[in-house]
Structure formats: C-alpha cells, structure tokens
Amino acid sequence: MKRVYTILLISLLFVFAGCSGKMGYGVVLWSIPEQNLYDGEIVPVYAKSNISKVYIIGLPDSKQKFEVPLWQISAPESKRKAHKTASYYAEYRRQYARATVDGLPIRAEPVNTANQVYRLRLNEMIKILYKGEGQAVMVGKKALNGEWLRVLTSNGSRGWCFSYNLRLFDETASDAGAAETVEEKDEQWERITATRWVPDFYKEIIDSGKIDIARLNPAYGFDEGSESGFISLSLADISISEEFRGAEKTGFNMYSLKDTPFTITVQSPDAITVQYVGKDGLPSSYNFITLEKSGIPQFLALNRPSPTELSAQPLLPSDKENFMPEPDAGTAVDAEMDAAEKQTEQKPASEYVKELISYEQERRLKQYLSISSHGPVFVSSNYGILTLNEDGGFIWSGFRLLHNSGILPSSLRTADAGRGKATVKYFIAGELENQFDGVLTFSFAGTDTEVNFLYKIEETGLRLENITAGSIKKSTVAARSSNPLVLFFAKR
Structure with a gap:
C-alpha cells in the first residue's frame, strides 16, 4: 500500500x-x-x-x-x-453558431455519411474554428447551400458540421446569438400558418396538362401544426407527425419548430422548404408551394362543368327522381357566379386534390368509352377477337400468334380466352399526340403483368401498337418502340 x-x-x-x-x-x-x-x-x-x-x-x-x-x-x-x-483560427475569431434544428449531427469527416461524433440540441451553441473542404450535401440532385465547418462543442467534442442548419453570430453582438421567439405579429409566420401547403411537383403536373393520378394523394402536404396541434409532413416516401410546441425564428427567413427535427425556410411568399432530420442524423428537404401556386383551383374552375352545362346534360335514370326544373337564364347565371365565389372559400387542399383525381378518373373513363363504343367487338384474322365492355372488362380470344411474341403474358394458354381489365391510365407526348389517340392498358386476370399499346381509332376499326418495357416514364410515353408490332382489328 x-x-x-x-x-x-x-x-x-x-x-x-x-x-x-x-x-x-x-x-x-x-x-x-x-x-x-x-x-x-x-x-x-x-x-x-x-x-x-x-x-x-x-x-x-x-x-x-x-x-x-x-x-x-x-x-x-x-x-x-x-x-x-x-x-x-483568425477567420472565425469570436464566431459562434446555434443549431436551428434538433439532432443536427457533427461528423468525424466533412462528408454527410461520415460517423457522427455528436448531435446538437436545438439552439445549442458551438464554436466555429475554421472552414474546410468537403463533399457537397445533396437533396435529390440539388446541392444544399452551405459549407463544412470545423466546430467545437461546450463539452470539448470536435468535428465537422454543415452550415445549412447553423445560425452564425458574433459573440460581441448584443443578442449573443439568442434564439428569437416568433412574435404574434410576425407577418411571415402568420402567412405560413394560414397557407395550404402542397408538394411543389403538383405545379409540374398541372402545367403539363397530364394529370398523373399515381403522383397525387389527398394526404400529401405540410401542416406546421399551430392550429391542429400536430406538425405533419406527408409524401410518398415519408409520413411524419410531431406535437407542435411553438416556433422560433432563427434567421431572416428561417423558423425552427421547437423540440422537433423540423425547420422551415421561406423561399418566397408562395414556396417553403421543410427540412427534417431523421433518427440517422441525415437531413432531408422537401419543397412545398401554396395551393393557389400549384394551379389546381384554377384548373378545376376551367374544367369543371358549369351549372348551365350540367343542366343541358341528359338525366341518368338514377337522377330522374331528383329532377328539378331547368333554371331560367337569370338563375343559371346566378348559380355560376355562386359556384365561382365558392372557389375562393378556404376549404382543405385535400378536397381540391380529391376533386382533381375525380376529374381525371372521369376523363379517362370517357376516353376508354370512346374506344369501347366504337366496337365493342374488334376482330383480326391474325390476332384474334377483342371485346371491350363498357365496364372496362375485356375478353381476348384467338391470340395464338401473339403467344410466343413476348407481348402477352407467357402464362396465358392459347386454348383459353384472356380476361381482365382494360383502362386508359398513361399519356403520350410529343409527336405521338399527332399519330395516336392514347395508350390502352390490359391487366390480365391471374397475372401481375400489364400490357400496353398505343392505340388509334380508325374508321373501320382499332389499331394497336405494342410498347416495350421501359417506354413509360412518369406515366408518359414519349417515343415508339424501335421495332413495334402493329395489330389491326376491324370492328364487327
């Protein structure tokens, strides 16, 4: 001892x-x-x-x-x-920073996939030591603005932190980098809370004129949570909900949602970027725009039937019991004006998306019925008999010559008739719009394979041209196959 x-x-x-x-x-x-x-x-x-x-x-x-x-x-x-x-260290003397999101990682190397050495709490202060060269931080195909900084924490941890989610300040400044609580009369924040935010790609869909239902969902959007009590972010690849505990203004156009991994950056009066830091410490950014900027309300206002048009349509049998006398001209005008005024009402964005989906489903059904009503039975001496029913069901028999072509599912037996559902679900673009009427899709019962054809309604029948796998991108066919098979069916 x-x-x-x-x-x-x-x-x-x-x-x-x-x-x-x-x-x-x-x-x-x-x-x-x-x-x-x-x-x-x-x-x-x-x-x-x-x-x-x-x-x-x-x-x-x-x-x-x-x-x-x-x-x-x-x-x-x-x-x-x-x-x-x-x-x-002179360049960043007296320079500190605060984290504008909770869970922001500090990494061992200036690379976004490097090991984490520390995770910052919301508003936690760090010292900036110097700037370094590192790998660009990408969100999709776009690089985030910022740079890699060598930092020091208050417990001595050192590492690299990307500046996108840091608010730098000089310690000699009067506020010493203190987080700024969002004031009640912050007009920018009030606009955020009063706005219906939808994914920015909705504008691309509307501008194209091709309403791709597969990319639409009434649940998609962002709610900052001040009214509902819950922050929600919903898209195809993410669905997150967090309790709203308030917001802090952490920069001229940035807001941090307290005690959550959410940050909002205002890009313009009509656009925001929402960043979410996942449990793995990796930030993901999502862009949203106002419902009005997406163009959905305007598109629906232009394409939905007016009261006058509706009154001119023949009544379906199910409507006869609810028949109302046709309004006079003055009443019809008033009804149209009332309908237009209702478009300005603050109803949920999800209702507009539902209406847009319904509009597109009806348009597709009408397009399909234009094919079916041209037959509904189409006959080819080489490729069999094709029956397209009004309800979308089809029967295809006598397709022996197609069996080994690789066009139809190999599981189909030539002795049987192929049955399933026929739909119009894809679009055509470019010069194809002058050559074809659209794309007809066959989904055969008992298989997971769908078969797609460009189609053209001709006076004497129906012309189909097969589309090879991979020809459809973002629900649109932009080019014909290099060596297509053309099938012609005469209407019976």
Whole structure:
C-alpha cells in the first residue's frame, strides 16, 4: 500500500512540476468571459493534469493562474508557433453558431455519411474554428447551400458540421446569438400558418396538362401544426407527425419548430422548404408551394362543368327522381357566379386534390368509352377477337400468334380466352399526340403483368401498337418502340 502512495505522489509531482515555469503557450479556443479572455488570445500554460483533465494557465501580463478544461486551450507550444496557430483560427475569431434544428449531427469527416461524433440540441451553441473542404450535401440532385465547418462543442467534442442548419453570430453582438421567439405579429409566420401547403411537383403536373393520378394523394402536404396541434409532413416516401410546441425564428427567413427535427425556410411568399432530420442524423428537404401556386383551383374552375352545362346534360335514370326544373337564364347565371365565389372559400387542399383525381378518373373513363363504343367487338384474322365492355372488362380470344411474341403474358394458354381489365391510365407526348389517340392498358386476370399499346381509332376499326418495357416514364410515353408490332382489328 505504501508503494502505491509513493507512485501516486511521484506522478502528481511530475504533473505539476511545471507550475513554476511554463510548458509553453496555448490559444484560447472557447472564450472565458469571467476571466476577460476570449477565443484567439494567446496565454501561458504552466501545467497539465491528466487526472483532472485541466491546464493551469495564466492571464497575459498578470501573475494570476487558474484551471481550464483541456479542450478549451490548444496544445502548448512555443510562443512563435502559438501565434501561427492563432492566425489559423483568425477567420472565425469570436464566431459562434446555434443549431436551428434538433439532432443536427457533427461528423468525424466533412462528408454527410461520415460517423457522427455528436448531435446538437436545438439552439445549442458551438464554436466555429475554421472552414474546410468537403463533399457537397445533396437533396435529390440539388446541392444544399452551405459549407463544412470545423466546430467545437461546450463539452470539448470536435468535428465537422454543415452550415445549412447553423445560425452564425458574433459573440460581441448584443443578442449573443439568442434564439428569437416568433412574435404574434410576425407577418411571415402568420402567412405560413394560414397557407395550404402542397408538394411543389403538383405545379409540374398541372402545367403539363397530364394529370398523373399515381403522383397525387389527398394526404400529401405540410401542416406546421399551430392550429391542429400536430406538425405533419406527408409524401410518398415519408409520413411524419410531431406535437407542435411553438416556433422560433432563427434567421431572416428561417423558423425552427421547437423540440422537433423540423425547420422551415421561406423561399418566397408562395414556396417553403421543410427540412427534417431523421433518427440517422441525415437531413432531408422537401419543397412545398401554396395551393393557389400549384394551379389546381384554377384548373378545376376551367374544367369543371358549369351549372348551365350540367343542366343541358341528359338525366341518368338514377337522377330522374331528383329532377328539378331547368333554371331560367337569370338563375343559371346566378348559380355560376355562386359556384365561382365558392372557389375562393378556404376549404382543405385535400378536397381540391380529391376533386382533381375525380376529374381525371372521369376523363379517362370517357376516353376508354370512346374506344369501347366504337366496337365493342374488334376482330383480326391474325390476332384474334377483342371485346371491350363498357365496364372496362375485356375478353381476348384467338391470340395464338401473339403467344410466343413476348407481348402477352407467357402464362396465358392459347386454348383459353384472356380476361381482365382494360383502362386508359398513361399519356403520350410529343409527336405521338399527332399519330395516336392514347395508350390502352390490359391487366390480365391471374397475372401481375400489364400490357400496353398505343392505340388509334380508325374508321373501320382499332389499331394497336405494342410498347416495350421501359417506354413509360412518369406515366408518359414519349417515343415508339424501335421495332413495334402493329395489330389491326376491324370492328364487327
């Protein structure tokens, strides 16, 4: 036991032996305002304790000495080298930052897939040491604005953090980087809360004139949660809900939703970017626009039947019991005006999307019925008999010559008739619009394979041209197959 005490005493004497002299000089990395010391200043280092993990340093031009954590001072070196080290950190002297999202990762390398060494809490403060070169942080095919910064945390962790979700500030500023609580009369925030946000690709769909139902969903959108009490983000690849606990303005056009991994960046009065930091620490950004900017209400207003048009349509049998006399001209005009006014009402965006989907489903049905009513039975001496029923069901018999072509599912037996559902679900673009009427899709019962044909309604029948796999992108056919098979069926 006496031997252990002797060794410990010798160790302590060795550790603090330099207290009378100097180990060298270090650069303050994190300001020590209580001692009137700030980052970038050079101080004498007298001793180091590996047990307490502290340096004993002195104040410049003073005999006063005190302890500081090892991480708060650079490694002791000669005075000349210390000045060189200080110049290395000079660009970001007195520069700190706060995290604008909860869970923002600090990584071992300036690469977005590198190991995490620390995760920042919302509004946690860090010291910026210097800037480095690193791998671009991508959201889809777009690189995020920002740069990789070497940072230091208040517990001594060091690593690399991408600046996109950092709010930098000078510690000499009056607010010292304090988070700014969103005020009640923040007009920008009020606009965010009053807006119906939908995915930005909805505008692309409307502008194209090709309403791709597969990309529409009434649930898609973003709600910042101030009214509902829950923040919700819903898209094809993500569905997240968090309790709303308030918002903080963390920049001129940035808001952090308290105690959540959500940040909102206002890109324009009609567009925002919502960033979400997942459990893996990786940020994902999603772009939303106002319902009005998407063009959906305007599209529906132009394409939905007016009251006058509806009154001119023949009554279906199911409608006769609810028959109302046709309104006079004045009443019809009033009804149209009332309908137009209702378009400005603040109904949920999901209702507009549902109406758009319904409109497109009806358009597709009408397009299919234009084919069916041209037959409904079409006959080919080579490719069999094709019957297209009004309800979308089809029967295809006598397709023996197609059996080994690879066009129809190989599981179909030539002795049987192929049955299933025929639909119009895809679009054509470019020059094909002048050559064909559309795309007819066959889904055969008992198989997962769908077969697609470009079709043209001709006076004497129906012309089909097969489309090879991979020809359809974003629900649109832009080019014919390189070596297509053309099938002609005469109407019976």
